[in-house]
Amino acid sequence: xxxxxxxxxxxxxxxxxxxxxxxxxxxxxxxxxxxTRSLASLGLREVARQAGLNPNTFYRHFADFDExxxxxxxxxxxxxxxxxxxxxxxxxxxGLKLDDPxxxxxxxxxxxxxxxESVALVLDxxxxxxxxxxxxxxxxxxxxxVLRKALRQVxxxxxxxxxxxxxxALQLPLLQRxxxxxxxxxxxxxxxxxxxxYLEHPEQREQIRRQAERFxxxxxxxxxxxxxxxxxxxxxxxxxx
Amino acid sequence: xxxxxxxxxxxxxxxxxxxxxxxxxxxxxxxxxxxTRSLASLGLREVARQAGLNPNTFYRHFADFDExxxxxxxxxxxxxxxxxxxxxxxxxxxGLKLDDPxxxxxxxxxxxxxxxESVALVLDxxxxxxxxxxxxxxxxxxxxxVLRKALRQVxxxxxxxxxxxxxxALQLPLLQRxxxxxxxxxxxxxxxxxxxxYLEHPEQREQIRRQAERFxxxxxxxxxxxxxxxxxxxxxxxxxx
DNA sequence: CTTGGCCGTAGACGATTGTATACCTCTTCC
DNA sequence: GGAAGAGGTATACAATCGTCTACGGCCAAG
Numbered sequence: 001x002x003x004x005x006x007x008x009x010x011x012x013x014x015x016x017x018x019x020x021x022x023x024x025x026x027x028x029x030x031x032x033x034x035x036t037r038s039l040a041s042l043g044l045r046e047v048a049r050q051a052g053l054n055p056n057t058f059y060r061h062f063a064d065f066d067e068x069x070x071x072x073x074x075x076x077x078x079x080x081x082x083x084x085x086x087x088x089x090x091x092x093x094x095g096l097k098l099d100d101p102x103x104x105x106x107x108x109x110x111x112x113x114x115x116x117e118s119v120a121l122v123l124d125x126x127x128x129x130x131x132x133x134x135x136x137x138x139x140x141x142x143x144x145x146v147l148r149k150a151l152r153q154v155x156x157x158x159x160x161x162x163x164x165x166x167x168x169a170l171q172l173p174l175l176q177r178x179x180x181x182x183x184x185x186x187x188x189x190x191x192x193x194x195x196x197x198y199l200e201h202p203e204q205r206e207q208i209r210r211q212a213e214r215f216x217x218x219x220x221x222x223x224x225x226x227x228x229x230x231x232x233x234x235x236x237x238x239x240x241x
Numbered sequence: 242x243x244x245x246x247x248x249x250x251x252x253x254x255x256x257x258x259x260x261x262x263x264x265x266x267x268x269x270x271x272x273x274x275x276x277t278r279s280l281a282s283l284g285l286r287e288v289a290r291q292a293g294l295n296p297n298t299f300y301r302h303f304a305d306f307d308e309x310x311x312x313x314x315x316x317x318x319x320x321x322x323x324x325x326x327x328x329x330x331x332x333x334x335x336g337l338k339l340d341d342p343x344x345x346x347x348x349x350x351x352x353x354x355x356x357x358e359s360v361a362l363v364l365d366x367x368x369x370x371x372x373x374x375x376x377x378x379x380x381x382x383x384x385x386x387v388l389r390k391a392l393r394q395v396x397x398x399x400x401x402x403x404x405x406x407x408x409x410a411l412q413l414p415l416l417q418r419x420x421x422x423x424x425x426x427x428x429x430x431x432x433x434x435x436x437x438x439y440l441e442h443p444e445q446r447e448q449i450r451r452q453a454e455r456f457x458x459x460x461x462x463x464x465x466x467x468x469x470x471x472x473x474x475x476x477x478x479x480x481x482x
Numbered sequence: 483c484t485t486g487g488c489c490g491t492a493g494a495c496g497a498t499t500g501t502a503t504a505c506c507t508c509t510t511c512c
Numbered sequence: 513g514g515a516a517g518a519g520g521t522a523t524a525c526a527a528t529c530g531t532c533t534a535c536g537g538c539c540a541a542g
Contacts, residue, residue, distance in 0.1 A: 037279070038279045038282060040282070053491090056490080057489075140382070143379070182452070218464060222460060222463020233473070294521090301519055
């Protein structure tokens, strides 16, 4: 009814002013989604305003918000998986070699160290990429089937990475690939809860970290004990904590 | 027909077709949120339209969408907890009595039955209240801190119920209250994933149900094995599956 | 030099939104 | 029987929305 000449003001810009177009829009969307609402509920103009761009610029890069979401997921999940893989490679080369790979006590001790390191790794990552992580979890249960599926896939991929890692590095006795794969998925999913707790309750971080470690170890311990309780008892292993 | 302060509903049953105002708005919001978007992103007019009411009627009952969300949560979480409690009371009175409560084999067999029944119970509930459940999970990770907190509390309450139930009915050897409480929270949270899988993949329901049962048993088994591997081995118990 | 993609801007449109004000119809209570 | 108030409706308005069309720089290929 009235002229639209109202100021689409060059608002205070949170995203990097240097990055161009596409990237600025993605960062702006993430920023808004983290503080305001879900990705799908964002307004085209809202995002453009936050990015300091003209509303129509959105059309140059994305057809809709699902497309933007997928681009963000692609970019960040790549960073995440690579980061996980890289940091996971480190302890394997460090002083964690087993003196006697057949010694179950040694193997279990190493497993504890690896679990501790891996949990710390995940919690560090989510702390560093807080907004992206929170939005990711949100959209994993969100209203867009496309984003839901993509994010589930990310989780499953990470679970598969973890499976390969455990199989290759730990060689826990008696556990088959399928056992490890199942446990990995359970762990990855549960970690989403631990991670959110971790972010939201900074004063309880040490406790949450220990709970997470304990959960992982408990699952492995239970799986081993389920397969061979006698051998486990005879090995003299003790559950930590 | 209705007065103000104090009591609300003359009937526990609230049929969809012709319920009064408030209820129609809540149901309309649920319906829209399940198919369209997140609760917080719904429009006031949108909901009123779906409910077949004038937009301004919304104001008569709710100040904002958080308030509507809380009302929905209140109503449905009450149904859920009561339903869980009631159906959980059943097997306790049925033929599941222990011949010898001190017999670990008997106790473990009963534990398996209770776990099976409880998992079935949860999966049945989410199937029956699909839309409400999906929206609930969505808002648990959603953008409104108020609804997030309320839904976390619901989960924790259910976990507490489960703790009391396990302590009272099962009396698994060697597990302290805190152990059971921790396991309960882990189980309840993991069940959110199992439940969503269950809803989204009807063709794999039996498999998902078994996975869920196995997860619960694995946690208890692991916890017992962590406390006393020797006793567990000596008892002659076998892990099912 | 010209052509054609990109990338970004400008202005305008119709639709929809949240909300404010006012009016109407029932109960319920004194 | 009159007051109070809750539930529901009608109308109106400014703001914001998504989208359309048109315009202008930039850079590489012809």
